[in-house]
Amino acid sequence: IILVAWYAFVLAPFHPNELMPAGHLTVAVLDVGQGDGIVIRFPNERVLVIDTGPAHLMRAAPGPVTAFLMRQHVGHVDALVLTHLHADHIGGAGELLHHVSIDTVFHSGERVSDDRVRALDSLIAALHVPVRRLANGSMLALDSSTRIYVLHPDTTIVGHAGTIADGNLNDGSVVLKIQYGATSILFS
Numbered sequence: 001i002i003l004v005a006w007y008a009f010v011l012a013p014f015h016p017n018e019l020m021p022a023g024h025l026t027v028a029v030l031d032v033g034q035g036d037g038i039v040i041r042f043p044n045e046r047v048l049v050i051d052t053g054p055a056h057l058m059r060a061a062p063g064p065v066t067a068f069l070m071r072q073h074v075g076h077v078d079a080l081v082l083t084h085l086h087a088d089h090i091g092g093a094g095e096l097l098h099h100v101s102i103d104t105v106f107h108s109g110e111r112v113s114d115d116r117v118r119a120l121d122s123l124i125a126a127l128h129v130p131v132r133r134l135a136n137g138s139m140l141a142l143d144s145s146t147r148i149y150v151l152h153p154d155t156t157i158v159g160h161a162g163t164i165a166d167g168n169l170n171d172g173s174v175v176l177k178i179q180y181g182a183t184s185i186l187f188s
Helices: 064-071 093-099 115-126
Strands: 002-006 026-030 037-041 047-052 076-082 101-107 131-133 139-143 146-152 175-180 183-187
Touching: 026 064, 037 064, 047 064, 047 093, 064 093, 076 093, 076 139, 093 101, 093 115
Parallel strands: 002 026, 047 076, 076 101, 101 131
Antiparallel strands: 026 037, 037 047, 139 146, 146 175, 175 183
């Protein structure tokens, strides 16, 4: 397992496979400012992105998640998990959708009346990217040597209509656990 912490200000050229070599489980936790942006490459070279951080303030340059994938020559993401609908977790998703192809977008089922969320939903629909809801007890199958368990939320927290039991979007966040051999990583 290779754990990578990459900061937005690190822009020196490097070999494309240096940080995400084939045949290894690589977890890159990116500095997106406030929020999360995590890129996971599995031994079979499939890619999972967990959150995209906030929208990038400098429109002339891509945000940290998109920039990292571009520098690693990753043009395809197998799964994008949006843990919850706060801007610091989904703000960069539109940009990512414009720069790489994405097989499936996963989320907790939360729904809110928000222009940013409506715009993202419209973009996902326009690009014909399937959307799947995650709930505890389900699993993501991206690599035969790795198990990805969904630990949260359940239907008592996020109702079938997408309402949050107590109204707090954080409480409806997707929580994942990745099991790779004897190593377990929790993404809360």
